[in-house]
Amino acid sequence: MEPLIPNYYYHIYNRINGSDTLFNEPKNYTFFMDRFKKYILPPVNKNPFSKV
Numbered sequence: 001m002e003p004l005i006p007n008y009y010y011h012i013y014n015r016i017n018g019s020d021t022l023f024n025e026p027k028n029y030t031f032f033m034d035r036f037k038k039y040i041l042p043p044v045n046k047n048p049f050s051k052v
Contacts, residue, residue, distance in 0.1 A: 014032070
Protein backbone atom coordinates (compact mmCIF):
# COMPACT_ATOMS: atom_id res chain seq x y z
CA MET A 1 0.00 0.00 0.00
CA GLU A 2 1.37 3.40 -0.97
CA PRO A 3 1.64 5.86 1.93
CA LEU A 4 -0.65 8.88 2.04
CA ILE A 5 1.04 12.14 1.19
CA PRO A 6 0.59 15.08 3.60
CA ASN A 7 -1.40 18.07 2.30
CA TYR A 8 -3.23 16.00 -0.34
CA TYR A 9 -6.95 15.24 -0.34
CA TYR A 10 -8.20 11.65 -0.29
CA HIS A 11 -11.70 10.22 -0.53
CA ILE A 12 -11.74 7.08 1.61
CA TYR A 13 -14.98 5.18 2.03
CA ASN A 14 -16.59 1.78 2.52
CA ARG A 15 -19.46 0.70 0.33
CA ILE A 16 -22.25 -1.84 0.69
CA ASN A 17 -24.82 -3.26 -1.72
CA GLY A 18 -28.43 -2.26 -1.10
CA SER A 19 -29.40 -2.62 2.54
CA ASP A 20 -26.58 -5.02 3.48
CA THR A 21 -24.78 -4.40 6.74
CA LEU A 22 -21.25 -3.08 6.35
CA PHE A 23 -19.95 -4.71 9.52
CA ASN A 24 -21.81 -7.97 10.18
CA GLU A 25 -20.03 -8.66 13.46
CA PRO A 26 -18.17 -6.50 15.97
CA LYS A 27 -14.91 -8.22 14.95
CA ASN A 28 -15.41 -6.89 11.37
CA TYR A 29 -15.56 -3.32 12.68
CA THR A 30 -12.56 -3.93 14.92
CA PHE A 31 -10.56 -5.33 11.98
CA PHE A 32 -11.40 -2.27 9.86
CA MET A 33 -10.56 0.20 12.63
CA ASP A 34 -7.26 -1.53 13.38
CA ARG A 35 -6.24 -1.16 9.72
CA PHE A 36 -7.59 2.38 9.58
CA LYS A 37 -5.51 3.40 12.58
CA LYS A 38 -2.42 1.66 11.21
CA TYR A 39 -2.53 2.92 7.61
CA ILE A 40 -4.70 6.03 7.55
CA LEU A 41 -4.59 7.96 10.81
CA PRO A 42 -0.85 8.59 11.16
CA PRO A 43 -0.68 11.16 8.32
CA VAL A 44 -4.21 12.50 8.86
CA ASN A 45 -4.59 15.44 11.25
CA LYS A 46 -8.15 14.67 12.33
CA ASN A 47 -10.48 11.72 12.56
CA PRO A 48 -13.31 11.90 9.98
CA PHE A 49 -15.52 9.39 11.84
CA SER A 50 -17.99 10.85 14.30
CA LYS A 51 -18.43 7.54 16.16
CA VAL A 52 -14.75 6.84 16.73
